[in-house]
Amino acid sequence: MHSTSSRATARELRHVRALRERSERSARGLCFVEGIRQVVSAVEGGHAIEAVYVDETRLQSSVGLEAIERAVRGGARHVVLTTAEFERISSRDNPVGLAAVVHWQPRPLATFHPPAQGLILATDNVRDPGNLGTLIRTADAAGCAAVIVHGGVDPAHPTALRASLGTTFLATVVDAPTLDACFDWASRHQIPVLATTARNAQPLWELGPVRSAVVLVGNEGVGLGEETIARADLRVTIPMFGSATSLNVSVAAGIVLFELARRRVAGEHLTT
Numbered sequence: 001m002h003s004t005s006s007r008a009t010a011r012e013l014r015h016v017r018a019l020r021e022r023s024e025r026s027a028r029g030l031c032f033v034e035g036i037r038q039v040v041s042a043v044e045g046g047h048a049i050e051a052v053y054v055d056e057t058r059l060q061s062s063v064g065l066e067a068i069e070r071a072v073r074g075g076a077r078h079v080v081l082t083t084a085e086f087e088r089i090s091s092r093d094n095p096v097g098l099a100a101v102v103h104w105q106p107r108p109l110a111t112f113h114p115p116a117q118g119l120i121l122a123t124d125n126v127r128d129p130g131n132l133g134t135l136i137r138t139a140d141a142a143g144c145a146a147v148i149v150h151g152g153v154d155p156a157h158p159t160a161l162r163a164s165l166g167t168t169f170l171a172t173v174v175d176a177p178t179l180d181a182c183f184d185w186a187s188r189h190q191i192p193v194l195a196t197t198a199r200n201a202q203p204l205w206e207l208g209p210v211r212s213a214v215v216l217v218g219n220e221g222v223g224l225g226e227e228t229i230a231r232a233d234l235r236v237t238i239p240m241f242g243s244a245t246s247l248n249v250s251v252a253a254g255i256v257l258f259e260l261a262r263r264r265v266a267g268e269h270l271t272t
Contacts, residue, residue: 005054005078005079005080006077006078006079006080007079007080007081008053008079008081008085012079013085013088013089016032016053016089016101017088017089019031019032019101019158020032020091020158022154022156022157025105025154025156026105026154029103029104029105030050030101030102030103030104031101031102031104031105031156031158031161032089032099032100032101032102032158033099033100033101033102033158033161033169034090034091034092034095034098034099034100034158034161034162035092035096035098035099035162035166036061036063036064036067036096036098037165037166038161038162038164038165038166038169039052039064039067039071039098039099039100040063040064040067040166041165041166041167041168041169041170042100042102042104042166042169043067043070043071043074044169044170045169045170047102047103047104047169048074048075048102048103049071049074049075049076049100049101049102049103050076050077050100050101050102050103051076051077051078051079051100051101052067052068052071052072052076052077052078052079052098052099052100053079053081053086053089053098053099053100053101054068054078054079054080054081054086054097054098055080055081055082055083055085055086055095055097055098056080056097057083057097058083058086058095058096058097059096059097059098061096061098064096064097064098067098068098071100076100086099091158091159091162102169104156104168104169105156105175106149106154106155106156106173106174106175107172107173107174107175108174108175109148109174109175109176109177109181109182109185110185112146112148112172112174112185113189114145114146114189114191114212115145116212117211117212118143118144118145118212119139119142119143119144119145119212119213119215119257119260119261120144120145120146120147120148120191120212120213120214120215121135121138121139121144121146121147121148121214121215121217121253121257122147122148122149122150122176122182122193122214122215122216122217123135123147123148123149123150123152123216123217123218123249124150124151124152124179124216124217124218124219124224124228125150125151125152125218125219126149126151126152126153126217126218126219126220126249127152127153127219127220128153128220129153129157129158129159129160129163130159130160130163131163131220131248131249131250132149132152132153132155132157132160132163133155133157133159133160133161133162133163133164133165133168134163134164134250135147135217135249135250135253136155136160136164136167136168136171136173137163137164137165137167138250138253138254138257139171139253139257140167140170140171141167142254142257142258142260142261143261143264144171144257145172146171146172146173146174147171147172147173147174148174148175148176148182148214149173149174149175149176150175150176150177150178150179150182151179152219155168155173156168179228182214182216183231186214191212191213191214192210192212192213192214192233192234193213193214193216193231193232193233193234194210194213194214194215194216194232194233194234194235194236194256195216195224195228195229195231195232195234195235195236196215196216196217196218196223196224196236196237196238196252196253196256197223197224197229197235197236197237198223198237198238198245198246199237200235200237201229201235201236201237202234202235202236202237203236203237203238203239204236204237204238204239204255204256204259205239205259207234207236209263210234210260210263213234213260215253215256215257215260216228216232217249217252217253218249219249220248220249236256238252238255238256
């Protein structure tokens with residue numbers, strides 16, 4: 001390693017572990033991220049890195065070592081940990097030996113100005129961090145301009161960051177304080193809200209052309225509320241042909257987003 005390194009104090013390690021709590025992340029504007037791809041994405045996304053934590057006996061990746069150097073050049077501290085110390089802050093069974101504390105929080109909805117056309121994914125009260133991270137990753141893969149998060153788990157949860165495979169730091173993730181604020185924002189920008197529901201809705205395949213949309217998905221257990229569905233401009237359901245009556249929220253979102261993305265690529269422009 002070419003960068004100057006330091007050792008961690010017990011107090012610093014306690015502060016890092018405290019970032020597992022949402023209240024700490026919100027109060028300090030920081031999140032804890034672990035893994036090569038995630039740390040690389042945080043660096044590539046241009047986010048300020050407070051410190052990188054390295055177990056040199058485990059980290060063998062040249063990509064990871066390069067990310068450390070880039071972070072240090074950007075002002076991050078390079079902290080070398082023993083294997084036992086790294087395991088104290090790690091949430092993984094078999095850590096690779098690279099983690100970081102990153103200055104990152106979702107953008108406020110009021111400050112986000114959408115593109116003229118395109119898709120935006122919005123989540124309502126998604127509570128499983130693995131689902132939320134997968135939703136962000138899926139939205140990024142489908143070319144969404146942003147992911148708007150309302151309620152539920154926060155996207156800086158360590159499990160959500162892990163599930164996103166670093167896309168959280170490269171995508172535009174936005175915080176909506178209320179569903180009313182989300183609907184008002186969409187109306188103000190003249191973007192239709194498309195609600196996904198398992199009942200009493202138009203089959204996805206029969207949906208007419210769409211130029212832009214906020215695709216709204218709900219809680220894993222109960223989906224979107226009836227009042228929320230009624231407020232949407234468009235309502236679609238995914239036809240199912242087996243015995244299953246529902247899909248995982250990230251799977252359902254992926255089907256809807258990629259169907260709409262397919263139409264855009266095929267030149268089926270939206271009329272809304």
